[in-house]
Every structure is written in C-alpha cells, then in structure tokens.
Amino acid sequence: MSQKIQLKLLDPRLGRDYPIPAYATEGSAGLDLRAMLDEPLTLEPGATALIKTGIAIYIGDPGLAAVILPRSGLGHKHGIVLGNLVGLIDSDYQGELMVSCWNRGQTAFEIAPGERIAQLVLVPVVRADFEFVSDFVASERGAGGFGHTGRH
Numbered sequence: 001m002s003q004k005i006q007l008k009l010l011d012p013r014l015g016r017d018y019p020i021p022a023y024a025t026e027g028s029a030g031l032d033l034r035a036m037l038d039e040p041l042t043l044e045p046g047a048t049a050l051i052k053t054g055i056a057i058y059i060g061d062p063g064l065a066a067v068i069l070p071r072s073g074l075g076h077k078h079g080i081v082l083g084n085l086v087g088l089i090d091s092d093y094q095g096e097l098m099v100s101c102w103n104r105g106q107t108a109f110e111i112a113p114g115e116r117i118a119q120l121v122l123v124p125v126v127r128a129d130f131e132f133v134s135d136f137v138a139s140e141r142g143a144g145g146f147g148h149t150g151r152h
C-alpha cells in the first residue's frame with residue numbers, strides 16, 4: 001500500500017550530491033535517511049549526536065505516523081542505534097526529520113556526510129477515544145504481567 005506524503009528537500013545536496021529519498025527495493029518498508037553533515041562526524045563510544053536529514057515530511061493524516069528505526073547493519077555491527085531507541089514522527093510535525101545517533105558500542109565510529117544512518121517507516125495509528133469506567137469486565141489475564149505466565 002502506498003500513500004501520498006508531502007516531502008520538502010531542505011538541503012541542496014539532496015538530488016545533486018546524494019540521491020533523493022527513495023525506497024531501495026520494491027519491497028522495502030523503510031526509507032533510508034541520510035546524515036546531512038558538513039564534515040565527517042566521529043561518534044565516540046557512548047556519545048550521542050542529533051543529526052539533520054535534510055528533509056521534512058508532512059503526514060497530515062492523524063491515522064498515520066512514521067517511526068525512525070536503526071539500520072540493522074549499523075546497529076548490529078557497529079553499535080550505531082538511536083538515542084531515543086525509536087523516533088516517532090507525529091502526523092502534524094512539519095519540521096526537519098532529525099536522527100539521534102547513539103554509539104552504544106565500544107569503538108569510535110565515523111559517520112560520513114550523506115551516509116544512510118537510519119530508516120523511516122510509515123505506520124497506521126489508531127487513536128483512543130477513552131470511555132471512562134470504574135471496573136473492567138474480567139479477562140483471563142486480569143492484572144497479571146511481567147512474566148506472570150512463566151518463561152517456557
């Protein structure tokens with residue numbers, strides 16, 4: 001399924017020096033986001049940096065949102081994940097998409113200008129229309145959680 005989403009290119013290097021945002025394959029769920037840095041950035045172990053992506057999107061529909069997720073190769077091999085673990089992009093956000101890059105690894109990692117550092121996934125959203133009650137109809141689980149059903 002696809003959906004028209006407005007996108008602004010905020011950095012002139014996109015479409016000139018680096019490809020404009022595009023899905024890598026027909027089946028890709030994620031759209032890679034690039035680090036619009038002016039020079040290489042070394043992320044020391046444990047360090048976090050907020051990195052511009054050079055793009056803004058306006059989702060516009062409250063029934064949709066986007067999430068920013070780590071790229072698996074960077075996360076698994078180099079420890080480069082997100083400082084907020086997952087980024088949530090509200091449907092009414094119109095600012096530049098920012099990526100909080102966190103080096104959770106043991107070695108420094110250099111991010112090159114234009115490098116693909118994370119990915120954006122559009123997701124459906126169901127917003128709650130709360131009905132305030134004082135009791136719930138009993139369920140099988142009740143209030144049991146956090147390992148209540150055992151390990152194996």
Ligand SMILES: O=c1ccn([C@H]2C[C@H](O)[C@@H](COP(=O)(O)OP(=O)(O)OP(=O)(O)O)O2)c(=O)[nH]1
Nearest residue numbers: 068084086087088089090093096097098099100
């Ligand atoms: O990784 C991220 C996470 C968020 N955002 C933008 C889009 C999102 O709609 C907005 C607010 O994010 P969130 O609600 O998660 O942050 P907050 O700390 O609650 O800020 P706010 O008070 O602005 O809602 O920041 C990003 O660009 N990148």
Ligand SMILES: [Mg+2]
Nearest residue numbers: 088089090093
């Ligand atoms: Mg918020």
